[in-house]
Amino acid sequence: MKQPNQSLEAHIHALLEDPAQQDNPLREPLVSLWANHQDLARRIDRISRISDAYQSMAKQQEQSLTERLNKQLRQLEKVARISDRYQNMMRDLNEALREASTHDALTGLPNRRLLVDRLKKEAERYARYQRPFTIAMLDVDHFKTINDQYGHELGDSALTEIARVLDAEIREQDLCGRWGGEEFLILLPETQADAAAKVMERVRTAIENLTIRAQTDSVNATISIGIAEYQPGESYSETINQADHALLVAKRGGRNQLSTARAPSGA
């Protein structure tokens, strides 16, 4: 510790060492005072060293605490990022599962399960509000021949292309799905059979004009369509049976045409 007054110390030293001052009555108290002063100075020095050490220890502790907190914060941020990624992954996975369980893998159209779901809802809606709806069953003509002549791969492309055109031709509120194999179902809510027949005639023509190309081959396909409007009191599967029956009539009538179930003319 720095001495407060070097010259005073030297002066006192000199006085105490001076033989002329040996008998001075003030010498004794000065000696004691000097000893006290030095003791006090040593104590102050010690206390200030302890205080310095304590302060630097506290500073170190504070620093290591901050570092620890920062490290924990970084770890937490990492965990949060991992959790976010995991949640996004789960959401994507759920979405993919939902899509896979309700959509057809080849064409991307709604599958039979989703169609049945919507048909049930439409039948319920009819029971409550008497809102009409019509079902159209569509079947690709001589699809087996297309497969046999050009191969399964072109057959798949044909189904995908047909599905794309069907979906593009219908209205937003209609639902087109793959019923199975080369068969499609279109649900037309708020639509009676005669209006549905007009839409389906447009769909039939669009398919007729479609050229399906795959590598070197190209092929044209046609579809036959059976239409049935939901009747009060029947189940949705009875309506489907009626549409199936009308489809059979269209096939027997020469294909590439549509037929409406229960139509007075039997068309």
Ligand SMILES: Nc1nc2c(ncn2[C@@H]2O[C@H](COP(=O)(O)OP(=O)(O)OP(=O)(O)O)[C@@H](O)[C@H]2O)c(=O)[nH]1
């Ligand atoms: N490439 C391909 N073919 C399929 C698929 N699903 C069903 N088929 C084929 O579609 C063909 C349907 O044949 P059929 O039921 O005899 O009917 P069709 O040849 O279309 O004759 P009509 O319906 O009487 O006009 C079968 O050969 C099935 O193997 C598919 O996902 N891809």
